Amino acid sequence: MKQANQAAQTATYPGIQVRAVPKATRRGQAKWLHLPALAYMIVLTQIPFLLAVWFSLHSWNLLLPAQGFPFVGLANYINTFTGDPNFWPIMGHTLELVVGAITLALVGGTVLALLLNRPIWGRNVLRGLATIPFLVTPSVMALLWKDLFLSPSSGIVDWALHLVGFPAVPWFSSFPLGSVTFIVAWEWTPFVMLVILAGLQSIPDEVMEAAQVDGAGAFATFWRIVFPLLRKPYEIALLFGTIFIFQTFGEIYLTTSGGPGIDTNTLPYYTYRTALFSFQIGQAATLGVIGVVVAILAARGMLRLMTERTASERS
Amino acid sequence: MGYTHKWSQSFWTGLTYILVLLLVFPVLWMVITGFKTEVAAIAIPPTLLFQPTLDQFLLAINSGFGAYLFNSAVASLVSTAIALVLGIPAAYSMVFQMRKKSSDDMLFFVLSTRFMPFAAILVPLYVIITRLNLLDNLFTLIIVYTAMNLPLIIWMARSYFMDLPKEVLEGAWLDGCSTFQTIVSVVVPMAAPGLAAAALLSIIFAWNDFFFAVSLTYTNAPTLPIMVAVFTSNEGLFLAKVSALATLIMLVPVAVGIYAQKHLVRGLTGGALK
Numbered sequence: 001m002k003q004a005n006q007a008a009q010t011a012t013y014p015g016i017q018v019r020a021v022p023k024a025t026r027r028g029q030a031k032w033l034h035l036p037a038l039a040y041m042i043v044l045t046q047i048p049f050l051l052a053v054w055f056s057l058h059s060w061n062l063l064l065p066a067q068g069f070p071f072v073g074l075a076n077y078i079n080t081f082t083g084d085p086n087f088w089p090i091m092g093h094t095l096e097l098v099v100g101a102i103t104l105a106l107v108g109g110t111v112l113a114l115l116l117n118r119p120i121w122g123r124n125v126l127r128g129l130a131t132i133p134f135l136v137t138p139s140v141m142a143l144l145w146k147d148l149f150l151s152p153s154s155g156i157v158d159w160a161l162h163l164v165g166f167p168a169v170p171w172f173s174s175f176p177l178g179s180v181t182f183i184v185a186w187e188w189t190p191f192v193m194l195v196i197l198a199g200l201q202s203i204p205d206e207v208m209e210a211a212q213v214d215g216a217g218a219f220a221t222f223w224r225i226v227f228p229l230l231r232k233p234y235e236i237a238l239l240f241g242t243i244f245i246f247q248t249f250g251e252i253y254l255t256t257s258g259g260p261g262i263d264t265n266t267l268p269y270y271t272y273r274t275a276l277f278s279f280q281i282g283q284a285a286t287l288g289v290i291g292v293v294v295a296i297l298a299a300r301g302m303l304r305l306m307t308e309r310t311a312s313e314r315s
Numbered sequence: 316m317g318y319t320h321k322w323s324q325s326f327w328t329g330l331t332y333i334l335v336l337l338l339v340f341p342v343l344w345m346v347i348t349g350f351k352t353e354v355a356a357i358a359i360p361p362t363l364l365f366q367p368t369l370d371q372f373l374l375a376i377n378s379g380f381g382a383y384l385f386n387s388a389v390a391s392l393v394s395t396a397i398a399l400v401l402g403i404p405a406a407y408s409m410v411f412q413m414r415k416k417s418s419d420d421m422l423f424f425v426l427s428t429r430f431m432p433f434a435a436i437l438v439p440l441y442v443i444i445t446r447l448n449l450l451d452n453l454f455t456l457i458i459v460y461t462a463m464n465l466p467l468i469i470w471m472a473r474s475y476f477m478d479l480p481k482e483v484l485e486g487a488w489l490d491g492c493s494t495f496q497t498i499v500s501v502v503v504p505m506a507a508p509g510l511a512a513a514a515l516l517s518i519i520f521a522w523n524d525f526f527f528a529v530s531l532t533y534t535n536a537p538t539l540p541i542m543v544a545v546f547t548s549n550e551g552l553f554l555a556k557v558s559a560l561a562t563l564i565m566l567v568p569v570a571v572g573i574y575a576q577k578h579l580v581r582g583l584t585g586g587a588l589k
Contacts, residue, residue, distance in 0.1 A: 031412060033404035033405060033407055033494065034404070034405040034409060034413070036404070037401040037465060037469060038424070040461070041424070041465060044462035046428070048436040049435065049436055049439075051442075052435055055442075111334070112334060115331040116331060118327060121328075126331065126332070127576070128576060129335055131573060131579070132569055132572075133338060133339070133341075134572070135565075135568045135573070136565045137522070137523045137525075137539075137561075137565055139523075139544070140543045140561045140564055141345075141565075143543060143547060144341065144557070144561055147557065148344065148345060149344075153357075154356075156361055190338075191583070240584060243430050246432065249525060250529075254544055268432050268433070271432075271437070272437065272526075275438045276441070276530060281438055281442065285438045285439070287434075288436070291435050292432060296431075
């Protein structure tokens with residue numbers, strides 16, 4: 001595509017090799033500029049990952065040094081999939097958290113984006129305010145959700161429920177995963193809002209005007225015209241939201257610590273616990289590798305979206 | 316018809332104000348609680364009219380806030396600076412030097428390092444860091460945060476560099492500027508707003524991190540989010556004091572994020588959306 005483009009340019013200005021000079025200069029330029037960054041990322045992420053794969057093929061418990069570091073092949077994986085009674089429930093919690101939080105955030109973010117896309121007094125201030133839940137330190141905010149809002153004794157939510165005649169609910173013991181999901185959704189709603197707003201702003205006014213001239217109602221306009229045009233923003237919100245929500249950690253650590261039981265353990269949290277509390281390095285590495293496989297699949301989808309843009313802009 | 320129209324417009328406008336207020340209410344209530352006394356903070360029904368006091372903020376600051384603040388500030392600023400130094404040349408190379416295929420391969424690599432669950436690399440990192448005797452060291456935190464933010468810097472810088480007019484760059488090349496000169500005197504100044512936004516986002520991510528801070532630090536290098544965790548587990552439930560402390564911690568990311576708001580979407584999505 002690029003070559004075809006250059007050929008076309010040369011054809012337009014025959015004899016004048018506009019691009020030839022910089023091309024030649026460019027060729028002489030330093031070509032190693034990306035290497036320091038590449039090396040840094042390899043040392044800090046790829047080598048540790050390969051080590052994780054290596055560890056996952058061994059039995060290694062820091063609390064049992066006499067046991068050593070024996071090679072066990074795929075035993076850790078087999079044990080995780082078939083022998084560990086916690087693994088599949090934890091995968092279920094992970095899925096529930098990610099799907100629940102991203103769904104809530106998508107709905108909330110869409111509503112906010114549509115409302116804040118209207119001409120309204122103080123719109124920029126409102127947009128700024130609505131961004132705040134995404135910016136606040138997640139672990140710290142989760143702690144405040146727990147003690148200041150959702151606590152059955154001092155929480156303002158339970159006080160409000162009491163006002164309208166409902167009994168106090170011990171949110172984090174009755175609905176531990178639901179409470180964590182809610183907090184995570186609250187944090188990610190502004191992100192979806194920002195992405196959808198960016199998408200809405202790229203829809204030409206004529207499209208909206210045409211829809212209104214045709215007498216389409218607000219709902220029909222959104223569902224039949226706006227929504228299909230927002231396909232890409234939604235894909236992006238979904239992918240980014242999923243990948244980052246999958247990594248939720250501080251919110252769990254500071255509210256439920258994964259409990260009661262294992263009810264709010266997710267795959268990354270369980271990996272952390274297995275490594276730094278049980279010191280079963282081999283088993284934890286196995287969980288980590290499984291997590292990476294899940295994440296890589298998501299990253300592939302994201303790359304497809306981003307290079308689509310590259311292709312269209314460079315041509 | 317006109318009347319109905321006007322009425323429904325006001326309805327949507329009213330709803331917008333209410334929803335935004337509900338969304339930020341938790342943060343607002345936290346800030347308000349920070350100005351209360353402990354007794355007023357746990358009072359049910361909640362007190363709205365009270366004598367505001369700065370006592371809780373002073374208490375929070377006098378509980379060792381400075382040391383945590385120092386760690387947070389150094390970790391996020393230094394890691395962001397290193398990530399910029401490494402990331403800007405890499406993005407330059409991806410946009411202006413590499414073939415599309417290699418550039419896309421590099422982008423995929425960059426993305427996959429950021430999307431890799433941190434928990435996966437924590438296990439080997441923890442082992443290596445322990446062996447090197449670098450556990451609970453601010454230097455370690457800086458190294459890890461640099462790795463965490465380098466992909467973000469690269470994909471944001473890449474997105475902004477792609478929008479630079481090629482003619483200016485070709486002019487610099489024709490004038491015989493070295494690559495270093497081109498980057499420092501042409502590319503960086505022209506992409507300055509985007510790069511600044513990238514740096515700010517990177518600071519937010521490092522500042523807000525809890526995972527690495529709680530895993531890799533104990534007493535020498537803990538950051539502000541750890542202070543809150545230690546604070547609540549050691550001292551029980553002091554709602555007003557914790558709220559004041561939390562307010563202080565969140566000032567930085569909220570201020571920085573709102574300042575860079577226009578660039579948030581583009582930054583996080585690597586220019587897939589503008």
